[in-house]
Amino acid sequence: MASPPPPEPTPAAAAGLESMEGLALDTVISKAGPRPAAALACASKRLRAAVADDSLWRRFCADDLGLDAPVDPEGRPLPSFQVAYKVWLESFGMYPLSLVKRVKEFWGSMKKWLSENFPEAAKTLCKGVSEAQLKSAEDDLGFKLPMPTKLLYRFCNAQLPFSDNDEANVRSSTHGIIGGYAFYDYWVNVHLSPLEQIVEETKQFYREFPDVFNGRKFIIVATSWFHPKTFILNCSNGELYVGTNNLPVGEMLPCVPKALVKPTDTDLPQDGLLLWLEEHLRRLQNGMIKTRMLLKSRYISLYPEAPPLCTSAMTNGVKVRASAVFVPEHPQTQGHERSLLYTYSIRMSVPEACMLGGVYYSSCQLHSRHWTIRSRDRVVSVVSGEGVIGQYPVLSPGRDEFVYESCTPLPKGPGSVEGSFSFVPGKLSRPEGKPFEVTVAPFPLEVPEYIF
CATH class of the missing domain: 3.40.1580.10 (SMI1/KNR4-like)
Structure with a gap:
């Protein structure tokens, strides 16, 4: 709670302050703080004039309230910083x-x-x-x-x-x-x-x-x-x-x-x-999380966008970023074992060009995926299959990232996911070269200190 008002300065103390010159007096009043300053204003005309200097109250407002303009709590302008300090104290004086x-x-x-x-x-x-x-x-x-x-x-x-x-x-x-x-x-x-x-x-x-x-x-x-x-x-x-x-x-x-x-x-x-x-x-x-589009609406996405929670790997010109979010509201039960659920986001792109064996290709298309999921360094699942969420994205330079989300349960304890995607240069219907593997750098699955 707000501290009680300090005692008013004694006549001797006020007399001592009266003998000070401008800068020294300003310094003493500034260090004393707003409540003693208000009390000093009652001691003499000279001290009242010194305390009325609005540059003094500008400092008090900045230090105590973070105000850079004389406004009330609604943002409306006030005639001075001294008035602003008084108004804010009346509104919030019951709090530190x-x-x-x-x-x-x-x-x-x-x-x-x-x-x-x-x-x-x-x-x-x-x-x-x-x-x-x-x-x-x-x-x-x-x-x-x-x-x-x-x-x-x-x-x-x-x-x-x-x-x-x-x-x-x-x-x-x-x-x-x-x-x-x-x-x-x-x-x-x-x-x-x-x-x-x-x-x-x-x-x-x-x-x-x-x-x-x-x-x-x-x-x-x-x-x-x-x-x-x-x-x-x-x-x-x-x-x-x-x-x-x-x-x-x-x-x-x-x-x-x-x-x-x-x-x-x-x-x-x-x-x-x-x-x-x-x-x-x-x-x-700091850009760890950002807004993204969901259908036609923007939303704040909790999938991390920066290291170390978001990992990145480049293979033959194909860039894959990956991160996961703990889903606290949805624990899983597998047999007699309780597990946690994580959702992960994969972003794929070709920033400049797809290159394989010294040959540049204008595009490449995903064919299959391979995941290795670990819990406390123990492999708990190995998953392989064609496409991702039923899609076979075609990547080419200049296009936005292809993004997809999925989920995986994990026994209690920190874990990780890593894997690879199989791509073909060109398109699956007309390959222009041999298939190649694109690495997905390991990304963590863990219960964070702060859960959102």
Whole structure:
């Protein structure tokens, strides 16, 4: 919580400051901080004039709140930085200002990335809620929300809720800011839930699954409109979980490193939701994940696009990139053994030319595939077959990557996939040379520290 106001300066201290010259006085007031500065303004006309210097409050606003212009929390202009500091303190003084600055900067960066890269999703973000609305939600739920979560919703009430209009839902269903994956007919796209949806869906879960939620301060903070995927925040300890398809019996997996969660204000508080969103933003900003097209809609794809999680290999001019995503909501059961499911994405292209034995070819076509899947360095599956998902792509220079997704179960424990594709120069119907093998560099299958 915000620290109490410091005691007003004594007459002797104020007199000592009065004797200082301009730069020295400015330095002392700046180092003292905004609350002592406000108290000094009451000591004398000279100190009041020194404290009224707006360059001083510009520094306070930048250091404490990350403001580079005198605006209120709604972004409306104010007459000075001193007024801005006062307005922000009135709105957020019940929170540590370092946390206010952190959450403000998160949403500012997230909105900037979305507006530049995914404007369709940026349009789904909602105006932040008030303290009164948070209090009402807590009363409905019967317990308090973690401080970082409350601040997240003060700045932005997540995304527009789904409506009763199925056509509208279909149009916006891929616009989840958390994103997802698609393989075969299995589509997942996760939206961050607005406060009203959190309350409604949480109360519904309490009614449907009392054995899981009874007596526990859980809320549902993000869901998928396609196949079910649910993220759950424990408001007692700040930990974030994702439900599996066995959620009705309480099966959940942690989504962030437990050691990082600090739900109390003994230090700077941070809960799993804030950590999870910040890590997601980092991956968007550094290009680890990007937007892709799904049918005619853009979405945030969780398939990694950069090393070390995305591997790349070039053979005879054919480039293959590969990466995988853990599918937490869909564990598999094979006999008596429980296994995990991973979806993987393969991208094939010919950046410049297909070359074999010193001869250049204008195109090449895939004929067959061969996979070796390992769990803890033990081969658990060897798969061979013609084509990929029923297709035999033709690659040539200048074309976009051919992309396909599939999936594989894996016994618990880290694993990997590697393999090769068989291509023919030209086309299968009219080969122009001998078949050749294209390598797929090994890519990891593992449960990550952060699950999205």
